[in-house]
Amino acid sequence: MHEESWRTMFPDYSQYQTTLDHYSNLEPATVGTLQPRLSDAVRRFSALNLQPRILRITAPDNTLYRDYIIELIKKYQSQSNNNTSSSQTSENEHPIIIAGDDITAEKLFGAVYPALESNSLAKPSVKHGLLHQANNGYLILSITALLSNPSIWPRLKSVLMDGMLDWEAANKKVLCPLPAAEKVNVKLVIIGDRHLMAELDQAEPDLAAGFAMYGEFEQDLLLNESNLEDYLRYIKAIITHHKLPDLADTDAVTAMLCAGARYAEDQTRLPLCLLWHLNLLSEASIETDGKVLTATNIKASLRAKEYRESYLPERAIADIHHGQVLIASEGKEVGQVNGLTVVEMPGHPTAYGEPARISCVVHFGDGDISDVERKVELGGNIHAKGMMIMQAFVATALDLDQALPYSASIVFEQSYSEVDGDSASLAELCALMSALSSQPINQQIAVTGAVDQFGRVQAVGGINEKIEGFYKVCVHRGLTGNQGVILPKTNLSNLCLNDEVIEAIKAKQFHIWAIENVDEAIPLLTDKPFRSENDEDETILSLIEERIDYFHHGDLSNEIGLLNRLRLRISNWFVQN
Incomplete structure (x- = not known):
């Protein structure tokens, strides 16, 4: 057994002092930094021309992560274009990326509406959907949107497999001529958390069997000398992108690292969660009056958060x-x-x-x-x-x-x-x-x-x-x-x-x-x-052994007699009732 020193109660970043001191000289990180597996998945998916046509990305289902994925796609699609021949069409030079949150069959596939005029020669009107808008590009959908409308999936899967989209009437009770099927070339990116991805896997086993590629936004980082600088650049990129006050000095950077270690529940790891960083930095900026962020500002924001959430814990302790x-x-x-x-x-x-x-x-x-x-x-x-x-x-x-x-x-x-x-x-x-x-x-x-x-x-x-x-x-x-x-x-x-x-x-x-x-x-x-x-030696086990030995060999007549009398009373009570 060993009583621990107070110095082990929190992370020690003194070994990284040189890197921390150079924070102010670092440039913001580019998109994909500290996400090598996700970056590789997006890079390969961008280079594919045939199957698979789906990329599943496990990440929190919110706009912040969706925008990050979009920037990552743009980065690797641009690199892919640079490697293609000069005969490549101009549409691919700037990738088409369409994102949909609340989707219905009509929003996704489009629909055909009957002509409003009584003239029999009038043509029905055609409303294009997200798939048409994303032709020769990418369609990004939330896993929540797909699971909320499960009837959409079989038709969407067919379109992705065959590359052909058949038109359907908006009102199936009214007959109207339908245009010929259109050819669409779309790559689908599905973003959502792990539990919802598991539900989709159960509904569509082909996804896990190779019908889709897989990527994941990793939520923490094992800290070492080689990646600390990238992590600091990652923080700076978040600050720059959202126009927040920068960290003032080494103490502020250290306070940020300690807060991250507490959130990750590990002195050797740091979180990569975009939302966590943004929330902490945004609230800490309230304390700055538009100036740089100090360690005091960061700690004050953490105390304020703890205070807001302290009602139930304090009631329990009370x-x-x-x-x-x-x-x-x-x-x-x-x-x-x-x-x-x-x-x-x-x-x-x-x-x-x-x-x-x-x-x-x-x-x-x-x-x-x-x-x-x-x-x-x-x-x-x-x-x-x-x-x-x-x-x-x-x-x-x-x-x-x-x-x-x-x-x-x-x-x-x-x-x-x-x-x-x-x-x-x-x-x-x-x-x-x-x-x-x-x-x-x-x-x-x-x-x-x-x-x-x-x-x-x-x-x-x-x-x-x-x-x-x-x-x-x-x-x-x-x-x-x-x-x-x-x-x-x-x-x-x-x-x-x-x-x-x-x-x-x-x-x-x-x-x-x-x-x-x-x-x-x-x-x-x-x-x-x-x-x-x-x-x-007298030990806990020896005391237990003595008690057991006394039970087997000691004079327990009084105790056993009392136990028997108690059993007799209980049995008589059950007979009477």
């Missing part, structure tokens, strides 16, 4: 402060531990951390460990999996030659909604070990982490929110200097805590312990080792 939700932050309790959860409330823009009291009681039984959340259908499948893995580890650690003579019941106290995820399995294991050994747990420490069948502690999500949620409870009641959080060592790279928590850690008023296995967690919570190679 319930704990007022005693409506019982969370202990001092003292010791048997079979009770402070777990850490992340709450995702429908309609709320962000998840927030909240401590949860996990309790365990044991009684005479056949060794069954009951997951109350699962039994009442408030536990999700992943939570159930975590419980089963935890139980497998307990059975292996105890190494019994017969069934455990105790049964246990584990529950999230005062939880009234579904619990899912395996991040509480370490806390549940600690509560079970405490209850079986009758050894109390230090309530000043909260626990998060998933365990495997070998007792190794694995990374969990929402680590920053979890730590800050428990810190808020502790600081309201008064920091004792002994409070803190146990977390998986593999989560250290995800830490990007707010300034208040970092200052408390720096002052030794709050602590973070990073662990790799169960053997490191139990001593921190119970002041006793989990197990030892020396048989004479």
